[in-house]
Amino acid sequence: MPSFDTLSAAQIAAGIAAGDFSATEVARAALDAIDARDDGTRAFLQVSEDLALAAAAQTDKAYAAGDTLPPLAGVPVAFKDNMNLLGTRTTCASRMLEPYQSAYTATCVQRLLDAGATPMGKLNMDEFAFGSTTDSSAFHPTNNPWDTARVPGGSSGGSAAAVAAGEVTIALGSDTGGSIRQPASLCGVVGMKPTYGAVSRYGVVAFGSSLDQVGPFGRRVEDVALAMNALTAGGHDRFDSTSQNCEQDYLAHLNDSIEGRAVGVIPALLEAEGLDAEVKAALQQAADRLADAGARIVEVDLPNMANSIAAYYVLAPCEAFSNLARFDGVRYGYQEPDCATLAEQSSLSRAHGFGAEAKRRQMLGAYLLSSGVYDKYYLAAQKVRTLITADYQRAFQQVDAILMPASPTVAWEHGAISDPAALYLADIYTISNNIAGNCGISVPVCLGEQSGLPVGAQLQGPAFADASLLTFARALERACQMEGTVAPSFAGKGGEL
């Protein structure tokens, strides 16, 4: 049989249910693929072989007993390393948490396990999810499977790369300002940021609590929809008071026609400075394909979007400062040895445990929240947030989804952008969605004519219209014929079933 990377999640589950192969064989194939491919991608921080084989054995036992298998039975999945999974460390790719053993399992992880998935391990990321390259991981960078000299994007770069290279079928990432959609675009996979509250945040190490949302990566919209079913199964999570009941069958309307439905475009965005010609061309192509599929393309405007970066880089650092305050070396994580006082221990543990970007954001947050400054920035940013949310509400009265890039450029070479502000500005297409709490998804459209690198298009939908957003994403996927693509230099490398 060919490599498991050619199969969809549903095909793997069906194959196991039909007795074509066992979950253990799939797990071993995935371990084999990781072994063969991860030297190139460096997507994994930990491979949880024991957990994978134990979960697969459980699935095989259920099969042997004649039980009805759950929808993700035996599907190899992996998790961004800010998600707690008992039996693994949860490091957030930081020295601060390098030794930290998960004390419990995050709800999102547990729900995938409950759906029968096989946990392959933990994936690399920008330290504490601060970044868009995965280069700020304290351990090692991750490489883009389409060109290993290039970044996979971030902060969920490990998740995007592992899926793009076919090391796993589905991966979870988290998206605070684009950290799922941007790496998905750069790695040529589907990455969805669900509506804020659709997926429980319990057990996901917080960055910006009002912005963070967990979502799936896959090589097919269908796999992402299947993952959404699992992530929302059981509805509201009583451990996350901001979670909502979004349980439904996200496959039910996946292949519905978009005939007559309205897709918004923002012409000014496509004329913005810094937008690659390849990305612009891909977006034009995506709009054409959606129109071919029967959608009405309607011009809309989000007049306050230009202020979204300023608002985001106030709100997110404030929340990050607060959320990361607990890492002081007292109870867990990195503890500076041989300190004379508590103050010395806390400050040196933080000085040596956090990397540069983590410190930069926390210092920024500490300043922005201080008295006398708070009103000027935090409060002002919250007002901008209200304006942006209202912009979207107006736009979504006219259209069902809005089409825009996920990243202004294709993947760049490691180290090519060193100015943090330049990286912040590249978040322009993604962060307003987090600010408003809406849903968004990045779908591969084509390979750039010049670069040969994948280019994605982003679709955004109103809050709680996740199923409808997936319908548009599926329509775009069908038209673009990128479905199931594994990065060529990794496809079929190991992982035979």
Next chain:
Amino acid sequence: MKKLAEVLRNWEAVIGLEVHTELTMLETKMFCGCRLSHDDEPNANVCPICLGMPGALPVPNEKAIESIVMAGIATNCEVMRQSMFYRKHYFYPDMAKNFQTTQGPVAFVMHGHLDLEVTGNGAKERPDGTIEKAADGSYIAPIRILRIHMEEDAAKMVHVGGAEGRIGGASESLIDYNRCGTPLVELVTEPDLRTPEEARLFMEKLRQTFLTLGISDCSLENGSMRCDGNISLRRRGETAFGTKTEMKNINSFKSLHDALEYEICRQAEVLEEGGIVYQETRHWEPSRRRTVVMRVKETADDYRMYPDPDLAPFDLSDEFIERCRARVPELPDAKRDRYVSAFGLKRADAAQIAGDPKIASFFEEAAAAVKGKVVPTVANVVVNLLPGRSVTAGQAASLATLLAGDAITFAQAREVLDIVEGTEADPEKVVDERGMRQSTDTGALEGIVDEVLGRCTDQVAQYRSGNKKVLGFLVGQCMKASKGTGNPKLFNQLLAQKLED
């Protein structure tokens, strides 16, 4: 130092209280499902949430919010439908997340008041002319409450190796997170209190109210109710506030009174000598009856407060608020008034009983078992005989009936209590079995009275020349002659009658 009375003639003391109360009657912590108990092994009641482990999120305890809304209703506060939790940041290991979840500018309940009845010697602390007083010197002091907000308690730190468990000189600090995340309500008064007695009464009334609501065991001693006093002085007639000091380590009503008394006198001395009162936190040392500086506040702490994004803003429904209102039981003042009007209790007895819900329900149970006219005697028994004893309401009722019928004396009642305490014995039977019942046969008693009057001629003469005190001696003689079976009240009556004739 000058005495309080002298100081308060020239200076007005401006006192505000901050009272923290742990909601000890709840089963679980504020934001997680951990058991609420401080008596267990250290760090037995902890979970990823109250330990602030990475990725953990808070979920508010609905019962705690019910409790604070009830506390607000009971203290005449306005229930603020819309409020939020905030994060208050400070780095210290007693707060696992390095921020405390508390409330911001809007608390769950705000703008209430408690009216204090200040009577007796305590009322004398307030100089005449500074408030309208009744003929007996008592007065009503209305004390406004700024707010009551909800927050979580910190862990308990134990400093080992230093003096008196203080951090200075300690070699190790141990942390018990059992207390971390305990639901805590903080009440802040307006600076309306003017004397140590008013402050003491406020705390007492607040404690009675919270006990009646059943939201906390309100133990000052064990720290489930903690009080900080803010105090400043200003010359009588001035309106601007002076510099305040904050008093900590107040673990009894007496400490609160005495610490404030000391601090008022200390500040007056400093000011009268031309000195400056520094804004500082002072520690009350009960053994040495003085306050000492804990720390000087040079700059305001910057806690970087901001709305907690993990906890959605509240919008309390009418239904929720009405449910809380319905759960507020009869409060001490109303109960006291009812006892006075329905049972004819003395106001002081009624207030004392109504102030403690356990005593009140015991009293009501005993009162229900006796005839209406005996109820004041039940109150008398409850207030004067029972403190520190463990008897059933039935026993108390029986005892009160005996006393009201003059079948035993107060002194005998104590004897009976010694016998029945801790048993199921009926006081009435005990009295009969032991022949303690006093004779109320006037004929028999009259004989004894005549005999005593016949032989104590000196005392009779003294009485008739105006020394009425000898009546007590004569009653004693009658009691002796009756071998204790005569009723002293009747002897008293008979003697007085015959002596006046």
